[in-house]
Amino acid sequence: MATAVRETAPERSASRPRHRGWWRWFTDNIVLLIGIAVLVYTFVPIGYVIALSFSKPSGRAASAEFETFTWDNWTTVCEPDGLCESLQLSFAVSLVATVVATLLGTLMAFALVRHSFRGRAASNLLIFLPMATPEVVMGSSLLAMFVSLGFNGALGFITIVIAHILFCLSFVVVTVKARLAGMDSRLEQAAMDLYANEWQTFRLVTLPLAMPGIVAGALLAFSLSFDDFIITNFTSGQSQTFPLYVYGSKLKGFPAQLFVIGTLMFVVSLLLVVIVELWRRRRPT
């Protein structure tokens, strides 16, 4: 179709060459142009972060414009007060929350997909609720609950972790469930048929096959937890996670090292995606 149109194009453009040629090029490439525009729209803020990480600030805080190039921000990452401490706390919270949520979520997903029990349909529905509840509401209710449980003076690492596990859990369950639902249960029957007992079947067949779903769930949980501001803000007490630190420094002016952290995170996630993609291509499943 498209080639047929192209072949007749020279004849017609002979009569009105300039206008026709430009318009044709535009209509042929409109999808590509829109695509490029969307990509630019997506990546400009990230590019901005990367650029600013190399900008020498004129005052104490970073300014919104690129001034002179410098490596200084990269060598003094931990200099701003509390920045690296907040990062450390965020990593600790996210790691613990991810591990616990992934473990519990995977077990729940198995129960929901593989076993029929009273209330399974209800559980399937209820598991979506934490995702649907507005974070502000969840955060405030968690705070009220913690206070009434006597956590008032002890708000911090523990309460943040409890809150994060709560909202990460549903995402892990949903992700792992999707993977399990698509898995052929005959593979497990085949393993049992080939002398693997229940535990061996789980370890050698079920778990490796469910792994991509579990890893995806864990990554999702980590990034949700690491990123969370609203619920953390309610449940953190005096502790400061990285998002809280960033928000707090908005008032004083961002230290330029923030952009270094931002760039590093971007690079690390990009690397992870590339590694996973390469690994996936190496072993088709």
Place this chain on the structure above:
Amino acid sequence: MAQSDGEQRSGAPRDLHLTEVSKRFGDFVAVDDLTLTVPEGAFFALLGPSGCGKTTTLRMVAGLEDPTAGTVSIGAEDITGLKPYKRPVNTVFQSYALFPHLTIFENIAFGLRRRGVKDVKRQTDDMLRLVQLEQYGGRKPAQLSGGQQQRVALGRALINEPGVLLLDEPLGALDLKLRRQMQLELKRIQTEIGITFVHVTHDQEEAMTMADTIAVMNSGVIEQMGAPTELYENPRTTFVANFLGQSNLVSTDVVDSSGSTVIVDCHGQKVGVDESRSHTDQGKGWLGIRPEKIFASQRDSEDLEDGNQLTGGVVSDVSFVGVSTQYLVRMPWGQELMVFEQNTGQRQSFKSGDEVDLAWSPQHSFLLDADQDAAAGAVREDVG
């Protein structure tokens, strides 16, 4: 597991027995009080349309389904309640169910490793050679063609030298040409290693090509069991007559069943049926004649063979299919009979509208109880 090798095999024959086995799913009876014995070393086919209970039967032998009643045993050993991994039985699954995350080598070695066998490498290499996949050991199942995957599934089961190998429609996913090739291959391997094969299929040609014994299943019960030729030549039910090949079933009345040939009245014309093939001796009966057993000849000609004769037919349809010409002949009572004539060049060919008489030998027909549906088990495209 261990008992599948050596010591037990040398002793009593390890026949597979199913005794009064039933399986119900809620109200639905999948398998109904089934009793059968598969002798050790047999190539046994369970043949039937989908939903007849053949796969459920197989799964009960494998231990993937628990019977509602009855027992399954191999030799003297009752395996009814045993877990699948405790049974000396292996399965080739319909979809192959190869482990996608393991290499071909590891797929085949899976059973050996679970049983803690010593020389996994040598045995697996031998099996790769037997199924002609030596150079594919390092690949993943997704990188193999359907036929190759099928051979992996076979090798993965065979390497354990099971007492009974179960095959659940193993060739169903292959194209026709490959299927024919694999049928011969399977038969060769079975003859070579002498393991009992229980093969589930809905393809009657596949069953007849490979099996020594066929059990035709319908609605959870075995309709008839026997060698392929016996089932084909002497079916006991209309279902078997129609499901294995094609049959003309004509409504008749039994006139005389005292002699070695039972005489029936077929719409005014008397024909005979061998007593050994008569499964009813009074009242009405379905006279069954295979289309290729009938000879057609021109009306009132000298060529008409001796034996049973039905006169007054008119050719209503002719289709030439190469090895034979298939006629539909409308009889005086309105029924159309199928008549297949071999293209030997020796016999006259007819065209639509020709008047013909039909003949066949009394040993080549059978008589069935008239209480059954004449269309049971028939492939719909041949009707009307």
